Amino acid sequence: MIEMRDVGFGYHGGPELLSNMTLTLQPGMFHFLTGPSGSGKTTLLRLCYADLLPTQGQMSAFGNDVRQLSRDGIADLRRSIGVVHQDTQFLDHLPVAENVALPLSVAGQAVDMTALRDLLGWVGLSQHARAMPPSLSGGERQRAALARAVVLSPDLVLADEPTGNLDWDMSMRLMQLLVELNKSGKTVLVATHDLNLIRATKAQVAARVLRIANGTLQLAGADL
Numbered sequence: 309m310i311e312m313r314d315v316g317f318g319y320h321g322g323p324e325l326l327s328n329m330t331l332t333l334q335p336g337m338f339h340f341l342t343g344p345s346g347s348g349k350t351t352l353l354r355l356c357y358a359d360l361l362p363t364q365g366q367m368s369a370f371g372n373d374v375r376q377l378s379r380d381g382i383a384d385l386r387r388s389i390g391v392v393h394q395d396t397q398f399l400d401h402l403p404v405a406e407n408v409a410l411p412l413s414v415a416g417q418a419v420d421m422t423a424l425r426d427l428l429g430w431v432g433l434s435q436h437a438r439a440m441p442p443s444l445s446g447g448e449r450q451r452a453a454l455a456r457a458v459v460l461s462p463d464l465v466l467a468d469e470p471t472g473n474l475d476w477d478m479s480m481r482l483m484q485l486l487v488e489l490n491k492s493g494k495t496v497l498v499a500t501h502d503l504n505l506i507r508a509t510k511a512q513v514a515a516r517v518l519r520i521a522n523g524t525l526q527l528a529g530a531d532l
């Protein structure tokens with residue numbers, strides 16, 4: 309699905325922030341990515357959806373060398389990958405339902421209203437479909453962002469600190485949705501520095517835990 313071999317990356321041609329990373333995101337698997345603040349978790353996620361390209365090593369996504377992808381190829385790749393960004397940005401003048409449906413219109417696809425209603429129901433936002441994004445709570449915003457990330461039925465879902473500003477109950481509610489997505493066959497990668505969240509989620513799903521340490525990727529021990 310995503311394969312990196314000895315990948316390195318530095319911003320703006322500068323020194324490598326991440327080096328010698330070898331990673332295979334296995335189809336259907338739940339993955340966590342952890343590491344201290346500033347270690348490069350967001351950067352690694354951006355590499356996964358080809359928002360950044362490696363400066364060293366080999367990387368393929370869905371069988372294609374990311375450096376060889378045309379602009380259309382990158383657009384195709386992004387349709388296979390749903391991203392919940394750390395900073396959930398919405399168009400504040402559009403209701404929640406329209407924000408969630410936006411990737412469909414960008415991709416030139418018709419909106420199936422029944423499927424959209426089901427999706428909003430799944431994330432617990434049926435009552436907020438016509439609400440404007442600024443009126444949502446933190447947990448509701450994250451669930452709307454998750455709905456938007458999966459509206460195109462991507463094979464891979466990346467979530468960058470999706471529970472960063474949420475209390476424990478809201479965090480677990482969001483993780484439950486990510487676990488359900490994984491159980492429905494999607495590959496999931498969640499970046500978080502919250503080890504308690506990882507432990508609690510691992511009680512519900514078998515997960516691989518990757519850790520960024522000293523600028524490279526390691527597989528975390530079984531204690532996590």
Ligand SMILES: Nc1ncnc2c1ncn2[C@@H]1O[C@H](COP(=O)(O)OP(=O)(O)OP(=O)(O)O)[C@@H](O)[C@H]1O
Binds near residue numbers: 325469
């Ligand atoms: N666009 C950029 N240009 C230059 N440096 C950047 C850029 N984005 C991030 N960095 C730097 O790269 C390093 C890693 O940042 P990144 O956001 O990937 O870390 P992180 O592990 O996700 O952090 P956090 O947990 O705080 O979100 C930081 O030192 C950051 O300042």
